Amino acid sequence: MAEQITSRSNPLMAHIRKLASSRSHRYETGEYLGDGVKLLEEAARWKAALTAVVYTPGTALPALPPEVRLVEVPEDVMRSVSPMEAPQGALFLARIPSLEAPEKLSEGRYLALEGVQDPGNVGTILRTADAFGADGVFLLPGCADVYNHKTVRSSMGAVFRLPVWSCGLKELAALAETAGVPLLGAALREDTVEVGETDLHRGVVLLGSEGKGLSEAALAACTRTVRIPMAERCESLNVAAAAAVLLWEGYRR
Numbered sequence: 001m002a003e004q005i006t007s008r009s010n011p012l013m014a015h016i017r018k019l020a021s022s023r024s025h026r027y028e029t030g031e032y033l034g035d036g037v038k039l040l041e042e043a044a045r046w047k048a049a050l051t052a053v054v055y056t057p058g059t060a061l062p063a064l065p066p067e068v069r070l071v072e073v074p075e076d077v078m079r080s081v082s083p084m085e086a087p088q089g090a091l092f093l094a095r096i097p098s099l100e101a102p103e104k105l106s107e108g109r110y111l112a113l114e115g116v117q118d119p120g121n122v123g124t125i126l127r128t129a130d131a132f133g134a135d136g137v138f139l140l141p142g143c144a145d146v147y148n149h150k151t152v153r154s155s156m157g158a159v160f161r162l163p164v165w166s167c168g169l170k171e172l173a174a175l176a177e178t179a180g181v182p183l184l185g186a187a188l189r190e191d192t193v194e195v196g197e198t199d200l201h202r203g204v205v206l207l208g209s210e211g212k213g214l215s216e217a218a219l220a221a222c223t224r225t226v227r228i229p230m231a232e233r234c235e236s237l238n239v240a241a242a243a244a245v246l247l248w249e250g251y252r253r
Contacts, residue, residue: 042157108135123154185222
């Protein structure tokens with residue numbers, strides 16, 4: 001049976017608002033926030049560790065594990081806690097899984113991001129990596145939180161399926177070296193080659209922020225660098241668009 005909450009100041013409602021606004025609160029409590037019935041369906045389908053679902057009357061919910069807390073709230077309370085301008089009937093809370101990097105890598109295709117601060121870009125990149133069969137994504141320091149509600153929403157469910165790890169550059173480089181896979185930087189250097197001339201079906205492709213690109217330390221750690229050919233009048237691509245091109249090049253081979 002669902003419980004009913006009608007007060008905006010209820011502790012659960014205050015908790016939800018803090019999950020939406022505070023990265024530190026998410027990791028202190030070990031929970032993150034997702035919004036929308038479609039995303040909830042994906043979370044349930046891929047067995048995300050759901051803890052609570054908050055919904056408005058008349059919202060059709062997917063089948064949920066019996067231990068999930070169900071809370072019905074009126075429309076005004078939903079508007080007070082939803083991070084969406086137009087709430088979509090349901091919110092959910094789930095436990096944050098471990099982001100610790102694996103002890104070793106298999107010979108697969110991975111993506112690594114350095115300093116990509118926009119949650120929408122990170123989520124879109126996760127969605128694209130999932131679509132093109134990447135084996136996982138590494139988030140280096142300076143990246144947006146993978147469990148920011150904007151990242152979760154823009155991943156369109158990929159965050160529930162695709163392995164995501166958080167680590168430092170040295171740890172990533174050591175993992176790649178031990179696995180015998182190249183660390184490939186998307187950047188310009190004397191040894192840079194075009195993506196069509198590089199085997200991208202295995203290795204770790206490292207992308208930096210749009211504004212700064214890869215750090216000097218990241219460039220130094222790369223086995224080689226690759227570039228995406230484009231019209232001379234264009235200086236660069238959006239980082240999510242660049243990731244899509246690089247991931248596709250690896251997938252199609």
